[in-house]
Amino acid sequence: MTTAAATAEPAAVTRRPATMAQALGRALRDAMAADPDVHVLGEDVGTLGGVFRVTDGLAKEFGDDRCTDTPLAEAGILGAAVGMAMYGLRPVVEMQFDAFAYPAFEQLLSHVAKMRNRTGGAMPMPITIRVPYGGGIGGVEHHSDSSEAYYMATPGLHVVAPATVADAYGLLRASIASDDPVVFLEPKRLYWSKADWSPERPEAVEPIGRAVVRRTGRSATLITYGPSLPVCLEAAEAARAEGWDLEVLDLRGLVPFDEETVFASVRRTGRAVVVHESSGFGGPGGEIAARIGERCFHHLEAPVLRVTGFDIPYPAPMLEQHHLPGVDRILDAVARLQWEADWTPGKAGN
């Protein structure tokens, strides 16, 4: 499935700072240029270029029929995309915000996720559903949900979440190229994050479902994805002062789940902390920690801990910093990884 995004190498490539939003837009543009069956649809994606401007310029370049402002109805959008996919198109749907994907859940769970299976493989659903997700942007209620738990619990969906500018491009290209439906979670607060990156020679596209070690370390593994990656990297830097050499693993999504990379890292370090914004209870961290517990049992020097959003509805903007997993909370968790050789169960009872 690996696609070389740019085959001919230009003489000189200047890598300039680009934002994640720009890289995503470029991925859409390149995918549309490469394949006339790729269609973008959603609310405000055309003339306006999307509320985050990710689809800026697409309607102008490819016309309203390729990048379409739909009526305001998410089930209708996704349902129409299902029909388009039945006819052989590769729709890319934008849900304006995480919580506004909920009206489309019946279409997602009962059709998009199941159609290939329902039809014995006759009707694959090469649909990419872009969902700007997560908090940290001061959004009022219903604008900051981390909804990945719903998606990952739904067999038939892929769940992808980029954390870097280069991955935003590469993973979105790979998702659009996938013959299966992908829920593509775009961390809102990283839209404006920048990296040196060249639209003329974007990195080669890796298949989805491959985790990557963003920072090697020996003491413990931080496992994360999407918006929490920069926080984990910052925590790993800060941890050096405490004498901890932390490995940071970017899952780049949740389905397919790259257990090989995860297990290899944890077996090496013997300790792991899973970090994500989504609520802890019933969130992705539970699955990850359980899987590590099951398959790396004898390598673990300490329980796998989780640093996550609290088990509460997403808070109002002025309180969100208390909810989001931050550097201090991650370091606190690392400190609780039973570093003393003579550690015995304390009052926590574990």
Added chain:
Amino acid sequence: MTTAAATAEPAAVTRRPATMAQALGRALRDAMAADPDVHVLGEDVGTLGGVFRVTDGLAKEFGDDRCTDTPLAEAGILGAAVGMAMYGLRPVVEMQFDAFAYPAFEQLLSHVAKMRNRTGGAMPMPITIRVPYGGGIGGVEHHSDSSEAYYMATPGLHVVAPATVADAYGLLRASIASDDPVVFLEPKRLYWSKADWSPERPEAVEPIGRAVVRRTGRSATLITYGPSLPVCLEAAEAARAEGWDLEVLDLRGLVPFDEETVFASVRRTGRAVVVHESSGFGGPGGEIAARIGERCFHHLEAPVLRVTGFDIPYPAPMLEQHHLPGVDRILDAVARLQWEADWTPGKAGN
């Protein structure tokens, strides 16, 4: 929150076989009789008495305004229930089948679950959402989903699942009495399960969120709820032949999660297997296993294992027995709980 369902004790109570469906119906009846604010609404709940006959007789006894056949629209039903709750009623909503609750997910996630929080406590949502769920009844597609992962990942909801006739009554009464929204998962294949039970003196109602040990044992703990309880009890019986004395724990739901009871059991037995019908990946078992791993780490003699449905869309009726966790699969898992004192990591790599 404990409510004595029957205060005056009748002279002689005959306990006759009753089905779970009958006990649920009785709970609705008694709740409606006790509180005029309790209203039942849904598709076919009135004249027909529900497709599973749980609401049979309610419209006749309490009138169409108390037990209402609504138009066929789940978001509308739940949305209307939200408005009714705003006005002080206690709506009990029936979703006809698990997958047909999906159209109501936006109302559920963005309003029902969040309303108390959104309004600083001014607008609680005492809504009970009854969802006939799970497989094993030979239902065609979309009629056998185990959707509890979605509910448990949503802060603000309670998630309750009875496994016995007595609990069906008691937990439904408690759920209706709760000032918070409860997703009440009724295991379809246990609707016709029977127990000696007296509608004249139904057991006192326990608060929701209390797990119960259904069978004590010393070798390992089977942790389950809803439709898998009878399977686990059967497995525990069968395990005696292999020399295993299994404890069986009925969670009776997922939120609130009774970690005290779970941890106490696992710390005692040192081994645990979580069993449920829902898919494994991203399913409830991940949260449970992770939590045990985190808090019972030094008590565990073996990894916490999970026996669950496969990570696939629910299969067609003729194949469902291969998907559902059965006695053999549970015993296989128990056998893998590293019973040999000299156990060392094998090819599985854990």
Added chain:
Amino acid sequence: MTVLEQPGSYHPVPPPAWRPRVDPAPLLPDAEPHRVLGTPAAAAADPDLLRRLHAQLVLGRRYNAQATALTKQGRLAVYPSSTGQEACEIAAAAVLEERDWLFPSYRDTLAAVARGLDPVEALTLLRGDRHTGYDARKHRIAPLCTPLATQLPHAVGLAHAARLKGDDVVALAMVGDGGTSEGDFHEALNFAAVWQAPVVFLVQNNGFAISVPLAKQTAAPSLAHKAVGYGMPGRLVDGNDAVAVHEVLGEAVRRARSGGGPTLVEAVTYRMEAHTNADDATRYREDDEVEEWRGHDPIALLEREMRSAGLLDDDTSRSAQEAAEAMASDLRERMNEDPVLDPMDLFAHVYAERTVQLRDQAEQLRAELEAAAEAGEENR
């Protein structure tokens, strides 16, 4: 400065942005359902069409009876009969070209059969050995749809896609009266009208959604009156008059094909049987009503017309019956064979490529099956 003194011209009426783009009058349905049979218009009907519709109605009735019988023999898990609604079912198939698409609901296996699908394939879902029992792409019949009204946006998207690709394809989507209450119905019709997609929506108003009668489902003058709210024509037709349904649907298909956009057709009919074999209709309706509708039976209506026009002699009638019997006995026979199933199929179509986790799970199941087979061998 008061607002009045602001620069710029004064507009006593709202500027034209809001103005109707279409005249509502032609979008409204007639007060009475369109009928042909038993009216003077019937004389103009093509005799060949009548004969074809008749043969299909007779076959459809027999198909329904046979499928219901198969539930009693345990050969179908469940069957939602379209007895009494055959005129809608067969007309829906008859108006489509091979390149067109049909989007049936769970009740519309007969429409699929009338379109040429093998009845055994049409009934596979309801037998329970797999989900969709036919190649949906090959037959251009979307999977039988159970979640109500969710197939309607699919039909819109497919028709829209075909139009964008320059293909001359119409999609016809079927839904029940109950299904019109779902949000997906609304969203689909709105998308269709805004996109002027070549879709025809056929609502079979059979009076009930399981036990819930139409009066508890809607307060509208008719379901066809919903169309004007989307800016598409709404048509009301006697759903038991096969010729009328064929005419109204045919016209809607032609309009769609010629770029005229979608149409909503409400066919007034009646579900003669219970919702499915598992349902008990006596709990919620009177026999009187059923009997009344028996007098408006689609086959009776057509036969009366054909006899009076001299188009139906005993021979024709007999040969229609014989064809139906042949289909039924073939169906019975083939449905009595146990389907051959491979449990490993559970993992075959979840994704294009199996995930690591699914590979592990497939291995687990294979091991279990092998162990069970071995145990079986030993016990022999």
Added chain:
Amino acid sequence: MTVLEQPGSYHPVPPPAWRPRVDPAPLLPDAEPHRVLGTPAAAAADPDLLRRLHAQLVLGRRYNAQATALTKQGRLAVYPSSTGQEACEIAAAAVLEERDWLFPSYRDTLAAVARGLDPVEALTLLRGDRHTGYDARKHRIAPLCTPLATQLPHAVGLAHAARLKGDDVVALAMVGDGGTSEGDFHEALNFAAVWQAPVVFLVQNNGFAISVPLAKQTAAPSLAHKAVGYGMPGRLVDGNDAVAVHEVLGEAVRRARSGGGPTLVEAVTYRMEAHTNADDATRYREDDEVEEWRGHDPIALLEREMRSAGLLDDDTSRSAQEAAEAMASDLRERMNEDPVLDPMDLFAHVYAERTVQLRDQAEQLRAELEAAAEAGEENR
């Protein structure tokens, strides 16, 4: 036996089950939006009402300007202005009794303020210190609703509940033109009509859903034409004519109160500002259109009428302006105070009783806050 020979009587037309329960004609909106200002009917309007509406319009305009200014000062996270739509906002509040309920969308803080809510409370959500900034039950104003159209079924349920309890309560629910495309709009209107619930649905058709113009939202003759599809009256009104909106809504409220069921009102208006302060309207619309609508300004329309009727002298005008200024400066001042927040509130209202897990998490946050406070002390 052919079907024809079956026993029972023959019904050439479908039995009456399907028949319209209502005459569609009175449910259809007029072709032109109802207007009072600038027409002879204006002469009959109650002068007191005009003065009240005028004072509120002026106040509303000032409120919108002030709230927008607060976004520039970083005192509001975001503000969706109702400038240009004030007539709808204030009329919606004016037609309700205290016991009635208002269901506003995110754009309708002005309606809440016009109903008597403290503007600071109305703007709390948009400032960002908490979600709903007022006691929704006390004020009978449902929380400002962001997920589009989801408030509509709430209004139906509440109105229905009130009626079941024998209370004389009407619910008025507000939604935008874009919101009418959502499934929840459809389901809510259908429930309301079937239940004959005392609800009024007010659609402010302001021409846009963020960047999407009405023509891409619907192909209907008007949004009010959707009403007939539910069996309720649809009314079209000039949304910038405060007197006309007041009249149409007032009539709908009276109908609801007297058991006549729901009404759908489409008010034709225009969003003069961008969607919110964060939006750039120049990307999707021409200044010409905006200017045209400036000539149909709700305040200008009313002032012209009042002046020609001798109802608006400089004194009245000045005192309206002064009241508006007083409100604005009070609002500015109070919004400039930093709200006092307690992070521990995060756990206060998730459930009636905290779960064990939430107790643990609250303890964790408390410890963190204490540690941070201590660290702060030490650093001083």
